[in-house]
Amino acid sequence: MLVDGPALVRWLAARGAPGPLREYEEERERARTAQEARRLWLAAAPPCFAPDLPRFEDDANGLPLGPMSPEVAEAERRLRASYATPELACAALLAWLGTGAGPWSGYPAYEMLPENLLLGFGLPTAIAAASAPGTSEAALRGAARLFASWEVVSSKKSQLGDIPEALRERLRTIVRAMGNADNLSRFERAEAIAAEVRRLRAQPAPFAAGAGLAVAGVSSSGRLSGLVTDGDALYSGDGNDIVMFQPGRVSPVVLLAGTDPFFELAPPVSQMLFVAHANAGTISKVLTEGSPLIVMARNQARPMSLVHARGFMAWVNQAMVPDPERGAPFVVQRSTIMEFEHPTPRCLHEPAGSAFSLACDEEHLYWCELSAGRLELWRHPHHRPGAPSRFASLGEHPIPATWYPKLALNATHVLWADPDRRAILGVDKRTGVEPVVLAETRHPPAHVVVEDRDIFALTGQPDSRDWHVEHIRSGASTVVADYQRQLWDRPDMVLNRRGLFFTTNDRILTLARS
Numbered sequence: 001m002l003v004d005g006p007a008l009v010r011w012l013a014a015r016g017a018p019g020p021l022r023e024y025e026e027e028r029e030r031a032r033t034a035q036e037a038r039r040l041w042l043a044a045a046p047p048c049f050a051p052d053l054p055r056f057e058d059d060a061n062g063l064p065l066g067p068m069s070p071e072v073a074e075a076e077r078r079l080r081a082s083y084a085t086p087e088l089a090c091a092a093l094l095a096w097l098g099t100g101a102g103p104w105s106g107y108p109a110y111e112m113l114p115e116n117l118l119l120g121f122g123l124p125t126a127i128a129a130a131s132a133p134g135t136s137e138a139a140l141r142g143a144a145r146l147f148a149s150w151e152v153v154s155s156k157k158s159q160l161g162d163i164p165e166a167l168r169e170r171l172r173t174i175v176r177a178m179g180n181a182d183n184l185s186r187f188e189r190a191e192a193i194a195a196e197v198r199r200l201r202a203q204p205a206p207f208a209a210g211a212g213l214a215v216a217g218v219s220s221s222g223r224l225s226g227l228v229t230d231g232d233a234l235y236s237g238d239g240n241d242i243v244m245f246q247p248g249r250v251s252p253v254v255l256l257a258g259t260d261p262f263f264e265l266a267p268p269v270s271q272m273l274f275v276a277h278a279n280a281g282t283i284s285k286v287l288t289e290g291s292p293l294i295v296m297a298r299n300q301a302r303p304m305s306l307v308h309a310r311g312f313m314a315w316v317n318q319a320m321v322p323d324p325e326r327g328a329p330f331v332v333q334r335s336t337i338m339e340f341e342h343p344t345p346r347c348l349h350e351p352a353g354s355a356f357s358l359a360c361d362e363e364h365l366y367w368c369e370l371s372a373g374r375l376e377l378w379r380h381p382h383h384r385p386g387a388p389s390r391f392a393s394l395g396e397h398p399i400p401a402t403w404y405p406k407l408a409l410n411a412t413h414v415l416w417a418d419p420d421r422r423a424i425l426g427v428d429k430r431t432g433v434e435p436v437v438l439a440e441t442r443h444p445p446a447h448v449v450v451e452d453r454d455i456f457a458l459t460g461q462p463d464s465r466d467w468h469v470e471h472i473r474s475g476a477s478t479v480v481a482d483y484q485r486q487l488w489d490r491p492d493m494v495l496n497r498r499g500l501f502f503t504t505n506d507r508i509l510t511l512a513r514s
Contacts, residue, residue, distance in 0.1 A: 037101040041111070044099040044138070046092045048082040049075070057110040064109040067116040075113065076120050086121050090129035091139055093118050098142030103182045104149070118146055123159040131167045137174065144171040148186040153193055155222035155239050157506070160190055161197030168194075204249045209509055212481035213469070216501060217245035217508035220252055224503045227492035228267040230288065234494070234501055234508060235265060235273055242275065242286055245508060247498065256286045256293055266306040266313075276303040276315055283315065283340065297345050300338065305367075307360040312382040313340035314348065314365050316355050337367065337380075337388070348380060349388040359407040359414070364429075366414050368405055370397060375405070377414060377427055391432045402462070403446070410450045417457055419444035424455055424472060439472040442479055449493040449500070456500050456511075458491060469500070469511055481511055 006024065013021040045053055056075045058064050065071050083089040097114040100107055118126050129135070130143035146152065147160060163171075168191070175187045200218055209215045217224075221239035228235050234245040236252075240261050243252035255273070266274040272285045275293075283297040283306065301319035308314070315338050323330035335355035337348040349355075353371025355378075360366070365380045375397035380388040394405070405416035413426035415438065424445060426438045443459035450456075453473060460467035467489075469481040485491075485504045493502040500511040 037108070038110075040099055040101075041096075041108075044096045046079060046082065046089075046096065048078045057113055064112045065116075067119060072113070072116050072120070076117055079117065086125045087129045087132065090118060090121050090126045091132065091135065093121075094126065094129060094139040094142035094146065095136055096138075096142065097145055098136075098138035098140065100142075100145070103180055104145050104186055105182050114142070115146060115149060115151070119151060119156075123152065123156055124162065127159075127163055127167070130171075131164055140170055140174045141178070143167075144175050144187055145183075147171070148183070148190040153190050157193045157222060158197055158220035160194035161201065163194060200250055204251050206248065206250055206510070209507075210481070210483060213483055213509045213511055215250060215507050216510040217252060218250045219243075219506040220254075223505050224508065225261070225492075226263075226265040227494050227501060227503050227508065228265050228273070229494045229496045229501070230268045230271075231496050232498075233288070235268065235288075236492075236503065236508070237261070237263060237265065242273065244288065250507075253290075255288065255290050258293075264304055264306055266308055269308065274306055274308060274313070276300075276306040278302045278304060278318075283313075283345070296342075297340060300345070301336070303338070305356060305358040307358045307365070309360040309362055310383060312360070312365070314338060314358060314360065314382070315340075316358055316367065337365075339382075349378070351378075357405055357407045357416075359409050361409050366391070366407055366409070368394070368407065370399070370404075373397060373399055377432075379432075392427045392434065394427075394435055406447065408448050408450045411452045413438065415448060415450055415455070417441075417445035417448045419446055419462075424448060424457065439475045439477050441470050441472070441477045443468055443470070445470070447491055447493055447502070449495050449502075451495055454495070456493065456495065458493065458502060460485075463487065469502075483509060 009020040009024050049056065056071050079089040083092065093114045100111045126143065126146060130139060147163065152160065175184055206214045206216050217234060219238045225237040232247060236243055238252055240258040241254050242256040242258065244255050245252050260277055260279050262278040264276045268288050271288045273288055274285050276283055281298065281300040281303065282295050283300060283303060284293045284295045286293060301317040303315045303317055306315040317336040317338055319334045320331045321334050322328040323332050333354060335351050337355055338345045339348040351369045353369055355367050355369050358365065358367045363381060363383060365382050367378050369376045369378055373396055375394040376390055377392040377394055378388055379391040403419055408415045412429055414429060415424055415426040418425050422441050422444050423437045424439045424441065425435045427435050439455065441457055441459050444461060445457040445459045447458040448455060455472035457470045457472065458467060459470050465484050465487060467483055467485050468479045470477045471480045483504065489504055491503045499513045501508055
């Protein structure tokens with residue numbers, strides 16, 4: 001048993017092995033620094049938290065509490081009761097946040113509390129508090145840190161454009177004086193986003209994005225999710241909101257200000273846009289002229305992959321249920337193909353394995369099923385009598401896989417991209433025989449959109465930022481544009497009379513039709 005560790009490392013150092021002693025002393029210094037940082041942090045906390053601050057900082061497992069937790073909500077109520085105005089409460093929180101030690105990219109988890117509270121009060125209130133006369137240097141440091149935080153630059157970027165020039169100058173001076181290169185880099189990134197927001201407000205027309213491509217839309221909040229069209233306008237998810245991009249304008253119009261970012265869109269019909277909210281378990285519609293959310297079906301289990309045609313609507317419920325072998329808390333996913341009927345949706349099909357990637361044309365609903373490592377294509381005739389049936393075998397598909405088919409339809413085939421084979425595969429709708437290679441691509445394809453004569457694919461290596469747009473006609477593929485993307489980007493694509501449109505992170509790129 002080791003009785004005196006420090007004595008041992010000093011003994012080793014005296015005999016020519018100084019490494020353990022050096023590590024011991026460095027660890028002691030880190031602990032002392034962390035202890036002093038914690039002392040300063042506690043001293044800077046708003047007085048209303050003095051009795052029991054730790055219970056607002058982490059849960060029973062020592063993990064930081066999320067912004068929607070009951071504890072953070074109670075902390076906000078305390079602040080509102082303790083300060084005369086929200087601006088004064090935010091000023092106290094900014095000064096507290098500005099007391100934090102170390103780089104903004106790596107800090108103690110307990111420092112998340114004031115940031116969560118500031119976001120709860122809202123960025124406009126924080127901007128007003130930071131802009132007030134006599135704002136302390138600590139509060140300005142906190143404001144710079146808040147505005148450069150991941151939560152703000154990734155999902156509230158339009159509000160960065162509202163920061164007054166005078167405040168931006170003060171914050172820039174403060175951050176440069178801190179002497180931390182990482183902090184400065186993050187602040188400059190936030191400044192660049194704010195500058196783009198202001199530029200787009202002044203000049204909202206589409207602009208070039210490299211050879212052949214143009215920017216047709218830029219989000220107001222963060223990454224865009226989903227993309228559908230009515231043949232003219234484009235619709236997408238921007239954070240919690242459902243937005244519309246009108247031709248000739250890159251800034252979106254909010255159709256529905258939502259509270260839940262986990263939703264999927266189906267193309268509009270008769271000026272109605274359809275939406276599946278996974279967390280809420282609802283199927284709803286929104287008028288394309290703007291309206292409240294009109295709920296059509298409730299109590300669904302994580303509805304996804306919403307499709308419709310000729311008055312028929314379907315989706316797949318992806319319920320998480322207790323594992324039949326191991327039991328709770330272990331869970332497995334159970335898929336159910338659902339058909340909309342009023343007043344109660346009905347189960348159309350319960351697969352043996354998982355189901356995904358619904359696609360619908362005027363006659364049939366198609367989807368993929370994966371069970372025991374085998375992938376199959378299924379279909380259901382939705383406008384005449386008939387039961388769902390296996391349509392084609394797509395072969396072995398390892399579990400887990402690096403990719404799964406996302407189906408697309410044209411007049412003759414069910415298609416998907418196969419990056420392993422660098423090809424677009426298809427099954428003939430008339431025969432349902434084994435899939436065939438319809439075209440080989442120059443690079444691994446990941447996303448595809450089709451019309452009767454045209455296929456467009458986004459292609460590239462999964463670990464590369466350099467990606468390509470390929471146009472396939474008569475079995476021959478040509479690279480028609482190149483673009484830069486974020487790693488593991490998950491774009492959506494549509495074709496309309498104006499051209500090809502696809503999302504990449506926070507913007508919509510377009511390729512005009514020739």
